[in-house]
Structures are given as C-alpha cells and as structure tokens.
Amino acid sequence: xxxxxxxxxxxxxxxxxxxxxxxxxxxxxxxxxxxxxxxxxxxxxxxxxxxxxxxxxxxxxxxxxxxxxxxxxxxxxxxxxxxxxxxxxxxxxxxxxxxxxxxxxxxxxxxxxxxxxxxxxxxxxxxxxxxxxxxxxxxxxxxxxxxxxxxxxxxxxxxxxxxxxxxxxxxxxxxxxxxxxxxxxxxxxxxxxxxxxxxxxxxxxxxxxxxxxxxxxxxxxxxxxxxxxxxxxxxxxxxxxxxxxxxxxxxxxxxxxxxxxxxxxxxxxxxxxxxxxxxxxxxxxxxxxxxxxxxxxxxxxxxxxxxxxxxxxxxxxxxxxxxxxxxxxxxxxxxxxxxxxxxxxxxxxxxxxxxxxxxxxxxxxxxxxxxxxxxxxxxxxxxxxxxxxxxxxxxxxxxxxxxxxxxxxxxxxxxxxxxxxxxxxxxxxxxxxxxxxxxxxxxxxxxxxxxxxxxxxxxxxxxxxxxxxxxxxxxxxxxxxxxxxxxxx
Amino acid sequence: xxxxxxxxxxxxxxxxxxxxxxxxxxxxxxxxxxxxxxxxxxxxxxxxxxxxxxxxxxxxxxxxxxxxxxxxxxxxxxxxxxxxxxxxxxxxxxxxxxxxxxxxxxxxxxxxxxxxxxxxxxxxxxxxxxxxxxxxxxxxxxxxxxxxxxxxxxxxxxxxxxxxxxxxxxxxxxxxxxxxxxxxxxxxxxxxxxxxxxxxxxxxxxxxxxxxxxxxxxxxxxxxxxxxxxxx
Numbered sequence: 206x207x208x209x210x211x212x213x214x215x216x217x218x219x220x221x222x223x224x225x226x227x228x229x230x231x232x233x234x235x236x237x238x239x240x241x242x243x244x245x246x247x248x249x250x251x252x253x254x255x256x257x258x259x260x261x262x263x264x265x266x267x268x269x270x271x272x273x274x275x276x277x278x279x280x281x282x283x284x285x286x287x288x289x290x291x292x293x294x295x296x297x298x299x300x301x302x303x304x305x306x307x308x309x310x311x312x313x314x315x316x317x318x319x320x321x322x323x324x325x326x327x328x329x330x331x332x333x334x335x336x337x338x339x340x341x342x343x344x345x346x347x348x349x350x351x352x353x354x355x356x357x358x359x360x361x362x363x364x365x366x367x368x369x370x371x372x373x374x375x376x377x378x379x380x381x382x383x384x385x386x387x388x389x390x391x392x393x394x395x396x397x398x399x400x401x402x403x404x405x406x407x408x409x410x411x412x413x414x415x416x417x418x419x420x421x422x423x424x425x426x427x428x429x430x431x432x433x434x435x436x437x438x439x440x441x442x443x444x445x446x447x448x449x450x451x452x453x454x455x456x457x458x459x460x461x462x463x464x465x466x467x468x469x470x471x472x473x474x475x476x477x478x479x480x481x482x483x484x485x486x487x488x489x490x491x492x493x494x495x496x497x498x499x500x501x502x503x504x505x506x507x508x509x510x511x512x513x514x515x516x517x518x519x520x521x522x523x524x525x526x527x528x529x530x531x532x533x534x535x536x537x538x539x540x541x542x543x544x545x546x547x548x549x550x551x552x553x554x555x556x557x558x559x560x561x562x563x564x565x566x567x568x569x570x571x572x573x574x575x576x577x578x579x580x581x582x583x584x585x586x587x588x589x590x591x592x593x594x595x596x597x598x599x600x601x602x603x604x605x606x607x608x609x610x611x612x613x614x615x616x617x618x619x620x621x622x623x624x625x626x627x628x629x630x631x632x633x634x635x636x637x638x639x640x641x642x643x644x645x646x647x648x649x650x651x652x653x654x655x656x657x658x659x660x661x662x663x664x665x666x667x668x669x670x671x672x673x674x675x676x677x678x679x680x681x682x683x684x685x686x687x688x689x690x691x692x693x694x
Numbered sequence: 695x696x697x698x699x700x701x702x703x704x705x706x707x708x709x710x711x712x713x714x715x716x717x718x719x720x721x722x723x724x725x726x727x728x729x730x731x732x733x734x735x736x737x738x739x740x741x742x743x744x745x746x747x748x749x750x751x752x753x754x755x756x757x758x759x760x761x762x763x764x765x766x767x768x769x770x771x772x773x774x775x776x777x778x779x780x781x782x783x784x785x786x787x788x789x790x791x792x793x794x795x796x797x798x799x800x801x802x803x804x805x806x807x808x809x810x811x812x813x814x815x816x817x818x819x820x821x822x823x824x825x826x827x828x829x830x831x832x833x834x835x836x837x838x839x840x841x842x843x844x845x846x847x848x849x850x851x852x853x854x855x856x857x858x859x860x861x862x863x864x865x866x867x868x869x870x871x872x873x874x875x876x877x878x879x880x881x882x883x884x885x886x887x888x889x890x891x892x893x894x895x896x897x898x899x900x901x902x903x904x905x906x907x908x909x910x911x912x913x914x915x916x917x918x919x920x921x922x923x924x925x926x
Contacts, residue, residue, distance in 0.1 A: 446784045446824045462794040466780070473782040473824065537778040540743045541795050542767040609782065610826070684747045691777075 210309050242325055249329030253337065264334060264347075268401035269394045275354055276379045278323070282362040283372055286319050297433070307429045311422065314359055323355050343405050350404035350411030353418050360421035364428060459544060463551030470530060471523075471555075474609035477530070480522045484559065487518025488567050491581065495573045505650065508577075509641040509657060510634060512584030513592070515567050519559030520588050521633075524596030525603065527552045528679070532606040532690040539687060545676040549597065553672075556593045560585050576650060583657040584637065590661030592633045594671040599629040601678040604689035636660065695721040695848065695880045696742070700751035703737055703904075712737045712904040714751075719882070719897075721847075724874030726895030726912075727884040728920065733901040735884040736774065739852050742882075743772055755848060768796070772850035773837035781826030785818045785836050788825060789843065796844030803843060810839050813865050830857045838866065842873075849873060850882045855890045863890065870894040888924070892917045900924075 256263040296306055314320075331348045335341050365371050385391040403410035451468060454461035471477045494502045494511035501507070514521075523530075528548075531538055538548075564585040570578045637657045644653030679686075698717035704710045712734040719725050727735050740746045742753055744760045752759050755766040772778070780788055786807075793803040807819065818832055825836060834857055841849050854870075855863050871894055873879050885891045891898060892912055900908035900923060908923060910916055 445822050446827075447822070448784050448786055450787075450790075459794070462791060466783070466791060469782060469787065534777055534780045536743075536745055536774065537780070539745060540767065540770070540772055540778075541792070543795060684745075687745050 207305075207309065214313065245322065245325035246329050249326040250333055252330060253333045264339065264405060265398065265402055267330070268405075269398045271351070271354075271401045272394060272397040273379075273383060275358060276376075278319075278355065279358050279362060280376065282319050282358060283365070286314075286317060286359075286362055293433075303430060303433055307426055307433065310429065311360070311363065311425055314363060315356065317359070320355055320359055324352065327351055339405075343408075346408060346411040347401075347405040350414050351401075353411070353414035356418045357414055357421055360418065360425045363425045364421065459547040460551050460554070463548055464554060467530075467551060467555050470609070476607060476609045477523075481519070483522050484519035484563065485566075487522075488515055488563055490518070491515040491567070491570060495570060495577050505645040505653065506638045506642050508580055509584065509637050509653070512580035512582075513588060513634065513637055514584075515570070515581050516560050516564045516585035517588040517592060519563055520556045520593060520596060523559065524552070524556050524593065525600050526605070526607055527597055527600040528686075529600070529603055529605055529607045529690075530609075533609060535687060535690045539683065545679055546672060549672050549675055549679075552597065553593055553668075556596070557589050560588050560593075576654075579651075579654050583641075583654045583661075586658045586661035587637050587664075588661070589665070591636070591664035594664065594667065595629055595633050597675055598671065598678075601675050601682065602629075604682070604686050606690045606692065695719055695723075695756055696882075697754040698751070699754070701741065701748055701753060702750045703734075703741065703746065704749040710904055712741070714738070714904075714906055717899070717906065719880060721880055722874075722877040723897055724870065724881040724895045725883070726891040726898040727882065727901060728886070728888060728891050728898060729884075729901035730886075730924075732903070734904040735901060736852055737904075738901070739772065739774060739850055739882070739884065742850065743770070743774070766848075769847040770850070771796075771841035771844070771846035771848070772852075773834075773841050773854070774850075774852040776830075776833055776837070778837055778840075779825045779833055782824055784824060785821070785828075788836060789840060792840045792843050796846075798844045806843060807839070810842075810869070813839065813862065813869065815862065831859060831862070834858060835862065838869075842869075845879075847878055848880050848882070852884050853886070854883060855885055855887050867894050888917060888920045892920065 253263045256266050293306055293310055331344050334344045382393040451465045454465050491511040494507055497503055564581060567581045570581055640656040640660055641653040644656040696719040698714050701714045703712040729735055741748055758766045760766050789803050790800060814835060818836060838854055854866060870881060873881050896912050898910055898912060899906055
C-alpha cells in the first residue's frame with residue numbers, strides 16, 4: 206500500500222505547477238537550495254571553532270540557546286509548514302484502512318524539509334564534536350535527542366495547526382522570556398540548558414524527547430483519525446459573508462462599480478490580504494536607508510530609491526498583477542458590457558489611493574528630518590505620475606492566473622517574470638534615481654527632489670495616451686489572456 | 695438574430711472541433727443545442743461570446759460581427775460556467791454588480807430577484823455566504839438569474855439543467871419558456887438531456903464532432919427521432 210502512496214507523492218511533486226514551469230527556473234531553484242544547504246553545513250562545521258575562539262564551550266553554548274532555536278523552529282513551521290490534508294480526500298472512499306491513511310499522512314510530514322534541513326547543521330556539528338575529543342557515544346545520544354526534539358516540534362505543529370489562540374499564547378510567553386533574558390531579569394536558559402546538556406552527559410536523558418515524540422505521534426494519530434471526515438478535519442473553511450455596499454462610491458458611476466468590486470477583492474481574499482500586509486511592511490523599508498545604518502545606502506541615489514519604495518509598496522505589489530486579479534472571472538468581464546477605460550482607471554485610482562495612504566502613514570519619517578520625508582513625497586508624486594502607468598503597462602503582459610484563495614505566491618510569481626515586464630520595470634527605479642542624482646550633484650538636493658516631482662507631474666499628462674495604449678494591449682491579447690487564465694495551477 | 699457563416703475552429707494540433715457552414719437563428723426563437731461530450735457545444739457558445747477566436751468564418755449577432763465589434767455586449771447575456779461568477783462576492787453584491795454594468799439600478803434588480811425568489815429556494819439571498827462557498831447547484835442558480843438582469847435580447851445558457859435538483863429543473867423550464875414566449879428574446883440552450891431540451895425549445899440542432907447532424911423544429915415526434923439518433 207505504501208508503495209502506491211509514495212508513487213502518488215512522487216507524481217504530485219513532479220507534476221506540480223511550481224515545478225513545471227521552465228528549465229531556467231528549475232536550475233535557479235536548484236542553485237538556491239544548494240546555496241542554503243552549503244550555508245547550513247558550513248555553519249554546522251564553523252560554529253564549533255567560532256565559539257571556541259571566543260572562549261566559549263561550544264556544546265554547552267549551543268545547548269544554552271537551543272530553547273530559542275526550537276521555538277523559532279516552531280514559529281516558522283506554524284506559518285509555513287503545510288498540513289497535507291487536502292490531498293487525502295480522494296483516498297477516503299477507496300478500500301484503504303483509515304489507520305494506513307493517517308500513518309501515511311503523518312509519516313509524510315516527517316519527511317518534510319522542515320525536519321531534515323536541521324540535520325544539515327547538526328550532523329556536521331556532531332561530527333566536529335567527535336573529532337575534537339568529545340565522547341563518541343554521548344555525542345550520538347545527544348544528536349538523537351536533538352533530532353527527536355525537531356520531530357516533537359513537527360507533531361506539536363500538527364496538533365496546534367490552526368489553533369491561533371494556543372499558538373500565540375505560547376509565543377507570547379516565550380517572547381517574554383526572551384526579553385527577560387535580554388534585559389537580564391530572568392534567564393530561562395539556566396533551567397533549560399542542563400536538560401540539553403544532560404542529553405550529552407547522561408545515557409538516559411535523550412530518551413525523554415524520544416518518548417515525547419512517540420506520545421505526540423500517538424495523540425496526533427488519534428486526533429487525525431477522529432477528524433478524518435469531510436465535514437470536520439478535511440472541511441474547507443468558509444467565512445460568514447457580510448454584504449458591503451460602499452454606496453458612497455455610487456456617485457462615480459461605472460468607475461464606482463469597479464472600485465467597489467476592487468475594494469471587496471482586496472478585503473476578502475487571502476492573496477490580496479497578503480499583498481496589503483506586504484505594502485504596509487514596505488513603508489518601513491525606508492528605515493534601512495534613512496537611519497544611515499548601512500554604508501552603501503547613504504548615497505543620494507539610494508535615498509530616492511527608498512522614497513519610491515516607501516510610498517509605492519502597494520502600487521508595485523498590486524499593480525503588477527492588473528488584470529490578473531480578475532483572472533478567475535475574466536470570461537465574465539469579457540462578455541459583459543464593460544468599458545476598458547473605466548476598468549483601467551478604477552485600478553489606477555486604487556493605486557493612487559494606496560500610494561496616498563502609504564505616504565500619509567510614512568509621515569513618521571519626519572523624525573529623520575524634513576528632507577527625508579520630502580524624498581518620500583517626491584517618490585509618491587513620481588509613483589502616481591509615472592510608475593502607475595508603467596506598472597499597468599507591464600501587468601498587461603502578465604498572463605498568470607491568480608488563485609485568490611491562497612496566500613501562496615504573493616512573494617513573486619515565477620510565471621509572472623518575463624522579459625517585457627522586466628524591461629518596463631527598469632525605468633521605475635532608474636529614472637528617479639538618475640534625475641535625483643543629476644539635480645543633487647549639479648545643483649542641490651532640493652533641486653534633485655524637484656526634478657523627480659516634475660517628472661511625475663509630466664507623466665501625469667500622458668495618462669490618457671497610456672490608458673489607450675493599455676486598452677489596445679488588452680484587446681490585442683484578449684484571446685491569449687482568456688486561454689491563459691483558464692489554466693489552473 | 696444570429697447568423698453563422700463558414701464558422702470553424704481548429705486547434706494547433708490540427709483537430710477540428712467545430713465546423714458550421716451555415717446556421718440562422720431568427721429573432722425570438724428558443725434554440726436548443728444537443729450533443730455528446732466534445733461535440734462542440736461550448737466551443738460554439740464561446741465563439742458566439744468572442745471568448746475564442748474562429749479559425750475561419752464569423753458569427754453575426756443582430757448584424758454585428760462579434761469578433762470585430764463589441765456592440766453586441768449590451769443586449770447579450772450568458773452563463774457558461776462558474777468562471778462567470780465572482781467568488782468573493784455575496785449573491786446580492788454580484789447581482790447589483792451585473793445590474794450596474796447593464797444600466798439597472800438597485801430597485802430594478804431587487805424587483806427581478808423578488809420575482810425569482812421561489813427559484814432560489816431560500817438558500818441564496820441573505821445566506822451570509824460568498825459565492826465561492828455555495829454548492830454547485832446554487833452557483834448555477836445565481837448565474838442563470840444574473841443573465842436575466844437588464845432584459846437582454848439574447849440569452850445564452852450552457853448546460854443549465856446540469857447539477858440542479860428536480861424541482862429547480864422544473865422551475866428553470868418555466869423561466870426559459872417564459873423567456874421564449876417573448877418574441878423579442880432569443881434563447882440559446884445547450885444540454886445533454888434530450889427530454890428537457892425538447893420541452894423548452896422550438897428548434898433543436900444536434901452536433902456531432904463539430905458538425906450539424908440534425909436540425910429540426912420541435913414536434914411530438916422530435917424526442918423519438920433524437921433518441922433514435924443517439925441510441926447505441
């Protein structure tokens with residue numbers, strides 16, 4: 206039976222949409238993975254010598270911070286590790302014992318990247334320990350204990366999956382302990398370190414985590430088994446819908462109709478909510494630049510770069526996927542009596558509003574001086590006047606269907622990456638950087654700002670021209686876009 | 695109302711999925727399209743809505759060639775599948791949205807919804823659910839009623855009877871018959887179900903592998919003739 210399961214998994218992996226894109230992307234992902242593996246292994250080897258050099262006993266130091274490492278691991282898992290529940294739906298009606306299904310599902314989580322990636326660090330570290338005179342047997346026992354702790358995390362994560370209240374209270378306690386440690390009020394590691402150390406020093410403490418793994422596996426097994434019904438554990442979650450009329454937008458006619466829809470789109474879908482969160486975080490991106498903490502970022506070019514990003518977070522993250530946001534019902538849009546012009550300007554207004562809100566929220570940059578905030582304002586004017594057009598022009602060539610119901614993929618879509626979009630994207634950054642630098646070096650910083658802002662106002666004048674160009678692209682690409690949006694990934 | 699001229703659709707792999715030399719659907723007719731899977735029913739409707747490009751020929755809707763002008767959109771309404779629904783809206787919001795696009799105010803839409811309250815069977819309006827969380831049958835009900843907003847002259851329904859419960863099927867038949875009684879409205883319906891189609895349409899065309907193989911005015915013998923044709 207397990208042979209079949211493994212074959213299914215293998216096919217699911219090979220045929221998944223994310224893997225099935227193009228060769229270049231596969232190679233890139235491969236390099237990326239290899240890079241991280243090397244870093245982990247290097248850290249595993251290097252940490253021993255680094256600690257030794259700074260006069261610390263390597264093993265006990267690692268043991269000291271182990272508790273934070275484990276909690277961090279749990280946090281990462283909670284947000285990123287997916288529970289493989291959905292793909293067992295089709296198995297329920299087949300002649301397979303429920304126990305087998307549950308064992309397999311749980312066993313599958315054990316093979317997850319989130320478990321074995323730690324071994325990349327701990328195996329080299331253990332080997333270095335053994336080569337440096339630590340007792341071989343005890344190091345092996347310690348290693349087993351530590352790996353068991355990661356598996357413990359794995360099954361704890363299965364149990365607390367989607368139980369936000371449990372998770373956040375645990376997180377709050379640990380964060381509190383961490384702060385107390387930092388401010389030397391109370392040091393929790395004094396109590397936890399002996400436990401981890403004990404796994405090395407004694408021959409029986411390592412059994413505790415192993416027994417705990419067995420116990421949590423047992424609980425997770427029972428929990429899963431009792432929830433293995435379509436209406437409980439495997440149910441799709443649906444929210445209670447509330448009707449929002451936004452009737453104040455009625456006065457804007459068709460434009461208002463689209464704006465209403467776009468607001469609902471933003472507020473009611475996982476994917477778009479992720480975009481909103483990201484645009485909020487972009488506001489703080491400027492801190493890296495304006496606090497002068499990084500040497501390379503002090504040049505005027507990078508200062509205006511930051512200004513563009515702080516005000517334009519929403520514009521970039523949302524705008525690059527217009528019209529893909531409407532991909533799920535694009536056929537409807539194309540067969541309705543829709544004026545492209547109104548449709549495009551609704552998206553444009555949304556980006557303008559987003560940019561204005563970002564700029565207002567970013568007013569705390571006034572603490573860094575008026576000039577710093579003016580960088581953001583000049584960036585905003587340029588964003589509204591020029592970048593909003595470029596972003597939409599680029600988006601018109603993106604034919605990636607967006608699955609609104611998952612948050613995944615918000616961090617850059619592989620398929621969305623094409624040469625045309627790339628070429629259109631470059632001027633978004635380069636023009637303001639060049640303009641500001643010219644003004645800055647030839648005249649004064651303020652003239653530099655003026656140049657950027659004037660370019661923005663000038664760009665505004667081309668609005669109608671750009672809109673009709675986008676309209677033409679939409680019309681020309683209509684059939685190809687519909688066909689592309691029909692492909693589900 | 696609808697004229698088809700030398701229309702064909704061939705895909706890149708050389709497979710011809712539709713080939714109609716000539717077809718005329720006069721105004722006010724209720725037109726039924728039957729055929730097995732892959733006969734070309736949805737392809738024909740997609741061409742009629744200009745969602746795919748014809749390989750040869752063209753379709754004219756009220757003398758407007760659909761793939762060169764968009765002027766047919768204001769008087770044409772269609773429901774092909776769930777991709778015509780906006781998943782994150784509630785049913786009411788969706789109806790008002792379509793209403794806005796078709797120049798209907800809230801009161802007009804409300805009046806239409808009140809008329810079809812029975813059809814919804816109390817499961818759709820004020821259900822506190824987004825469309826994406828409705829069952830397949832209920833989604834279909836929403837899509838069908840949405841096509842009636844703004845009294846379009848051409849109504850296109852792809853497989854409207856599939857996924858519906860027996861009571862709703864009968865209510866839907868009533869709605870379609872009402873539409874076809876109006877001499878201004880042309881209804882196009884496709885289906886696998888011969889009985890339903892014969893009941894609501896006054897003309898039936900059978901497609902097989904993209905070709906028209908039967909074109910008959912509905913009469914008491916129609917059903918027998920069709921059943922004989924599709925018999926194994």
